[in-house]
Amino acid sequence: AQSVTQLDSHVSVSEGTPVLLRCNYSSSYSPSLFWYVQHPNKGLQLLLKYTSAATLVKGINGFEAEFKKSETSFHLTKPSAHMSDAAEYFCVVTIINTGTASKLTFGTGTRLQVTL
């Protein structure tokens, strides 16, 4: 079984300050991990993904995430928030090649608010 926990339902930062969105996962097998972003009334867009290569993953718009197996974490960070980063962010886990169709398991989401 696999699961993902996003530790904060809402995060508020000032423009220009760092962003940290926390995600912990549980998986019986080697996981693939993703972060998706959803802007209001839009579909989901991939920010970045980890698939057992480098543990520090760089994504679009200056975001990055580090896979830490010992902590079962995949936190999303950005050095300096921009107003356009205000959105909902989803951490997603799936498992690789188990012989059956893999499925994406979504966290409950973190709403990022960016203030002036």
Place this chain on the structure above:
Amino acid sequence: NAGVTQTPKFQVLKTGQSMTLQCAQDMNHEYMSWYRQDPGMGLRLIHYSVGAGITDQGEVPNGYNVSRSTTEDFPLRLLSAAPSQTSVYFCASSYQPSNTEAFFGQGTRLTVV
């Protein structure tokens, strides 16, 4: 390249009515799936398909049917709408489900009254 196209964008149904949400993709992806998004619950998998003619249930399949007669299309049918099915529905497709990017449609906002 249109990606994943969902129709309609908005729909209001009366309890007991049936309808079909359409989803089409033009990327030749084998894997397609339907999710519902409810506040505070993230996205939950309803049904998925690993190729034409093959479908399976996800986490919350009750009240929904799917079929996959072509690679491109994956419609979701609500058999007898209930207020509990009020939600935003997303269709997604990917080359493989496990380690490649999933492409999402813009969503269908469904209200059942």
